[in-house]
Amino acid sequence: MIRYILVSLGLSLMACNGANAPDDAPAEPTEWTAWKQSGEDGYVNDDLAVLKAVDYRYIPVGAAVFVSRRDSGYALIVDDTEAYVVKASLEPDNLCVLSGEDQSHYRYADLPTDPILLSETQRLRFNLENITHEEKRVRAILYDDNAPELKGFPGLTYFPYDQSGVVTATFKADPNVPEIILDTERGLTKAFYRLGFAKFSISGEDYEMPLYTGTTNPDEIDSFFTGFVDDTTGAETYGTGRYVPISGFGSFPPKTLKIDFNYAYNPYCARSRAYNCPVISFAINAPMRFGESYGKKEKN
Numbered sequence: 001m002i003r004y005i006l007v008s009l010g011l012s013l014m015a016c017n018g019a020n021a022p023d024d025a026p027a028e029p030t031e032w033t034a035w036k037q038s039g040e041d042g043y044v045n046d047d048l049a050v051l052k053a054v055d056y057r058y059i060p061v062g063a064a065v066f067v068s069r070r071d072s073g074y075a076l077i078v079d080d081t082e083a084y085v086v087k088a089s090l091e092p093d094n095l096c097v098l099s100g101e102d103q104s105h106y107r108y109a110d111l112p113t114d115p116i117l118l119s120e121t122q123r124l125r126f127n128l129e130n131i132t133h134e135e136k137r138v139r140a141i142l143y144d145d146n147a148p149e150l151k152g153f154p155g156l157t158y159f160p161y162d163q164s165g166v167v168t169a170t171f172k173a174d175p176n177v178p179e180i181i182l183d184t185e186r187g188l189t190k191a192f193y194r195l196g197f198a199k200f201s202i203s204g205e206d207y208e209m210p211l212y213t214g215t216t217n218p219d220e221i222d223s224f225f226t227g228f229v230d231d232t233t234g235a236e237t238y239g240t241g242r243y244v245p246i247s248g249f250g251s252f253p254p255k256t257l258k259i260d261f262n263y264a265y266n267p268y269c270a271r272s273r274a275y276n277c278p279v280i281s282f283a284i285n286a287p288m289r290f291g292e293s294y295g296k297k298e299k300n
Contacts, residue, residue: 028161051149053274055142064089065140074118090138121145130191133179157295165261165290169198171254182278185269190278203286223247227280230288238266238294240279264291
């Protein structure tokens, strides 16, 4: 999953997030403060918060998963040998969800679904993943407001905002637009298209960062997916690297791109087994102390 930069329209924030900061301390941008809060909410407060994901199952075409009622709440199962309240089956072109007497069909384009409320504290959601360019799977995720992972969460940590982490890159198109399969932390894969590269310099070196999307339709391209490892990876930041959002460039193809590494963030796999996070090996040979770090309390 990708955390995008929030545009603070009508958002009331405490001035510069620094009432007790020293007079000479640089003020962090209010939109960055809002982005950090959205990250915290995305882990613990939202209905579909990352740490509320207590179970998940993949549904290949022709298979089904079931939601069964247990003493402790609801659970996902892969067979119908016990009573179930929801059945979800994946057909070649749609997902069929049977709940009681209600039956709903979702085209792939309709996914992810809105949350399906199972109880006051538990909900279910289905989303589509392109495992390869030919194979699609639907993932069912069960969320619980009382998930045990919420109790010990120490909160997200960040490096201080640093303007030197903002670069202007030149977009270099890849004329071949190759189909790319990225390995994931869960032993699966995810399919992308490589639209090109972002050419920029940082810490005295030149780089060409690969830019991925899930489509080749120019009208649908308003952002790129990418990430990196650097000299902090595995020590001060998450061990498989971080992602950085790139958007706001207008129509495709762009001439230039703004990359703000202060918005770099850890994959959800850093704190949850319910997610399938691509591993990007693009390396920056410098300590990129921008964006989200990985606190000592979170390391095994």
